[in-house]
Amino acid sequence: MSNWVRMIAALFAVAVSEGAAMAQSDPLPSWNEGTIKNSITDFVARVTTQGLDFVPVAERIAVFDNDGTLWMEQPYYFQLAFAFDRIKALAPTHPEWKDRQPFKGLFEGDLKAALATGMKGLLDVVAVTHAGMTTDEFSRIVEDWTKTAQHPRFKRPYIQLVYQPMLELMDYLRANDFKTFIVSGGGVEFMRVFAEDVYAIPPEQVVGSSGVVKLERTADGVIKLIKDAKVEFIDDHDGKPVGINRFIGRRPILAFGNSDGDQAMLQYTAAGPGPRFLGLVHHTDAEREYAYDRQSHVGKLDKALDEARERGWTIVDMKRDWAVVFPHERLAIQPAR
C-alpha cells in the first residue's frame, strides 16, 4: 500500500468508527433502562475491553435456551403444536387413529385424555410425526408448517412469536464477536429449519434433543438419512452441559434460560473461571404474553429461580424490563431515534 492510501485509510477508519458509534448508541432499544439492561452492557464492555476481565474472541461463547427464552412456549411447546397439527394432517390416511389415544383426544380437542397416555402416548406421537422419513423430507414438512400454522391466541405464525429484546441481545453479542448458540430441549432437526432465518443462528450452532438417524442406500447406491423413532439424546436439565460439551466443546461465558431445565446449563457456565453472565427470563406479563413460574406445567421455573436469587444471577422481569415483547410491536412503534 502506498503512503497516500494508508493516510486515507486511517482517516476513513476514524470517520467510520465515529459513524458506527453514533448509529449504535443503543443496541438494545427494546430493553427498558435499568439494572438489568446495564448488567448486560456492563458485562459485554468488561469482556471486550483489554484488562483483567478481557475474554479472547474465540472464547466468547453465548448459549440460549429456545422455548420460553427466545420464543414463546405457551399454552404448550410449539414443537408439540407442530406434532398435533401434523397428526391432524395425516389423519385421513390413518382411520385406525380415530378410536385410539392419544390421537382420539387430539382430534376431539380433549388434550387431557391425550396427555393421560403419558410417555408412551408421546412416543407414539413422535414416532408418526418425527420418524419414518428422510431428514430432508422432515425439514420440508417443518418449513411448510412454520409458514401456515398459527398460534391459537396471537393468530400469528409461531416463528413471529419470538422475543424482540432477545433478538437484539443476540445481535449485540455478535456485533461484539460473540458466537451465539441455541442449547434447547427441543428437537435439533426441528429448530434448524428456522433458526437461521429467525435468529441468525446457522444449523451447526443449534444444539438440541435428537432421535437416532439411520443411513440407508437406495438401489442405485444413493445415501439417505432416515429419521428413526428412537430417542438418541435429551438436551435438557443435566443433558445441557453434556450437549454443550459434545457439540460446542468449550464452556460458555454467557447463558440465558427461563426454566429449571436450564439450571444445569447456567451452573455449568457459572463454574468456569473469569467473568460470567447468567440470565433468566421470568415470564411476568400475562397481558402482553403469559405469567407463569413455579406452578407451570410448561417451562416450570422454581429451583432455578431460587438459585438465581441466591447467586445474584440476572433475572429479567418481562413486564418491567422489556419495552416490547415481539418484533411486530417494535415495527408498530416509533423508531427509537
Added chain:
Amino acid sequence: MSNWVRMIAALFAVAVSEGAAMAQSDPLPSWNEGTIKNSITDFVARVTTQGLDFVPVAERIAVFDNDGTLWMEQPYYFQLAFAFDRIKALAPTHPEWKDRQPFKGLFEGDLKAALATGMKGLLDVVAVTHAGMTTDEFSRIVEDWTKTAQHPRFKRPYIQLVYQPMLELMDYLRANDFKTFIVSGGGVEFMRVFAEDVYAIPPEQVVGSSGVVKLERTADGVIKLIKDAKVEFIDDHDGKPVGINRFIGRRPILAFGNSDGDQAMLQYTAAGPGPRFLGLVHHTDAEREYAYDRQSHVGKLDKALDEARERGWTIVDMKRDWAVVFPHERLAIQPAR
C-alpha cells in the same frame, strides 16, 4: 456517512482490493501447478462468482477428514501413539499390567502381540487412557503430550506433521467465506485440544468419534463432566454422513478424505445439488512421507479410489502435486515471491 467519506471509501476499497489481489496471486504456493491445483481454484471461483454455480456463504461448508488427510497417520494413528505413550506413563502405578496383554506387548515393543487382543484389547486401552477423568483433565493430558511426544521417524512433535498444502487449502477456502470442519474417525475430545492452534478450526467445528460423557456433581454441587469408557459414536465410514447431519446439519459442498473410511462422506457430499468438490489425498511419496493405499492396515484406500476414478473425483498424488509436504519444509525454502 457524508459524501466525501463515501468517495474516499470507494477509492480506498479499490486500492485495497488491488493490493490484496496482488499479494494473494498464489493462495496455494505449496501445490504444484497442474490439473489438481486448477480443479481447486476453478471450483472456488465458480461457487463464489455470481452465476449459475454461485453458492451463498452460509452453504459453503467444507469437511476434512483428519488422519491421513490433514496430518499423518503412519506408522499408526497418532491417537494410538498417544494412548501407548499414556500407558507407558501410567505403568509405574499399574504393576498388574506387566503380565497382561495388550499392555505387556506395548511395554516390550511387541505391537503384534498387543494388537492380537483385537477389539477387546483396544477397548482396554481406551478405558485406561481416555476414561475415568474429567473432560478438562483429559484435555490437559493431551495438550502435554502434543508438546512432548515425538514421531518415531520424523523426530518432531506430531502436531508438526500436518500437511502444509492442506493448511493452505483451508486458509484459501476460509478467505472465500467457506466454513471448514473436521469430520474424522478420531476422538473429538482429542482433536479439539489442538485443532484451533494447528488448523484454525475451533472446537465446535470438529466432528469425531466420542465416548459417553457423564455429568456428576461434587459434594458442594459443582458440575463435573466425566469421560466414560463406553463408546457413544463412531464417526467413520457410514457414520460420517450421520455425524455431519448431527453436528453440522447441512450437506457440505466440498469434502476431502484419503481412505475408504471417507467414501460415504464423499458420496453424501456428492449427492447434493449444484457444484461439488470431492477430493482424496493419495499417499504416493515414500521418501517425503509414506506410500500406501489398497493394502495398508492404516488408511486403506481401495474402494474409494476406484469410485474416485470412475466418477472423476480429484485424486491428489502427493508426490506429483505437493511442492512441500510439511510446514517446516515451507519455512526452509525461499518464499514463492
